[in-house]
Amino acid sequence: MYDEKQVLRFVNNYKTKDLYLIGNEMNKRIGTGNYDSERTKFNVHYKDINGSNLYQEVKSILENRNIEYSHKTKTNILNGVTFTSGPEFFMTLGLPFKETDRIYQSGDKREQNILVPDIKSKDDIQSEVTKYFDCCIKFLEDLLGKRCRYHSKKFATRREAKDHEAEFKVKVKNQTEFTDLTFKDLIQEHFQYQQNKVKVTTLSNYRNMMIYLEPLENIKLESFNIRHFEMWRQFMNSKSISTRYKNGVYKYLKALMNFGTKWYDINFVKVYNKMTNFTNPNERKKEMAFYTLEEFQKFLSVETDLKFRCAFQTLFYCGLRNGELRGLT
Numbered sequence: 001m002y003d004e005k006q007v008l009r010f011v012n013n014y015k016t017k018d019l020y021l022i023g024n025e026m027n028k029r030i031g032t033g034n035y036d037s038e039r040t041k042f043n044v045h046y047k048d049i050n051g052s053n054l055y056q057e058v059k060s061i062l063e064n065r066n067i068e069y070s071h072k073t074k075t076n077i078l079n080g081v082t083f084t085s086g087p088e089f090f091m092t093l094g095l096p097f098k099e100t101d102r103i104y105q106s107g108d109k110r111e112q113n114i115l116v117p118d119i120k121s122k123d124d125i126q127s128e129v130t131k132y133f134d135c136c137i138k139f140l141e142d143l144l145g146k147r148c149r150y151h152s153k154k155f156a157t158r159r160e161a162k163d164h165e166a167e168f169k170v171k172v173k174n175q176t177e178f179t180d181l182t183f184k185d186l187i188q189e190h191f192q193y194q195q196n197k198v199k200v201t202t203l204s205n206y207r208n209m210m211i212y213l214e215p216l217e218n219i220k221l222e223s224f225n226i227r228h229f230e231m232w233r234q235f236m237n238s239k240s241i242s243t244r245y246k247n248g249v250y251k252y253l254k255a256l257m258n259f260g261t262k263w264y265d266i267n268f269v270k271v272y273n274k275m276t277n278f279t280n281p282n283e284r285k286k287e288m289a290f291y292t293l294e295e296f297q298k299f300l301s302v303e304t305d306l307k308f309r310c311a312f313q314t315l316f317y318c319g320l321r322n323g324e325l326r327g328l329t
Contacts, residue, residue, distance in 0.1 A: 087115045095126060180220065187213060191210075193263075209252045213249070215235045221264070225270070226271050232253075254272070314328075
């Protein structure tokens, strides 16, 4: 991994602000830090980002998967690999460098002039340099496996998926002023958006949880604050439902808020960071009901269909969930 100077670096603390800078260099070819603007446009092109920077792409993935994280510039948001090295390594590959009027402020090169690649055209990049990056990519694929694209069953081609997304964006854009949107509008839009993206059982769960959001339905998104949330929290505590189910509805509410932020640019940060889940230290956990072996055999004795007998025995002896059993078929 190392040969005097750094060659390949694994990073597990890319922060939000880091992704902005890295995204600018990859997309706009704008140098960051000690990078100069002359050479960045000749960078080897492995990643293409169109219409958004790297941070927005990562943020979108996190929110689509309902992954919670702290919205701060110093939040560690991504693990990754950086292909890099000091100028000495690239000099051995024949890449030309030039001195700048900038000085290293620390390290073993302190008070020396900073060197930057002297690149004026693609012809100045030797094949050995591009081969280095190709080898890095190959090493990474051998180590972690090659990334596979996910193909949606809903859309036959990428073009169809893009067209569907464009139609949805136009629909959102043509909505009335976002300041007039209520939680009822948001719930309906979210449900319609998810119809072709999640399982029928998930949609059914959404319908069941909607009734617990009725106290919020007439509240405008722009005016939603922590007092509204606490009012809703008291309403939920008045219901005879388990703490686990309350937190399921709470998670659904946050998914709605993330959806509103993504598609309507509603800023929920002030209330989002103050929201907390439900807890009840005095609640006794519900004991799981199960069959003993004798009870199961008695149950199985009245089932005559061989197909269902096999299914019930697989469920019982393997301890599978219904969904896991369906996955075996």
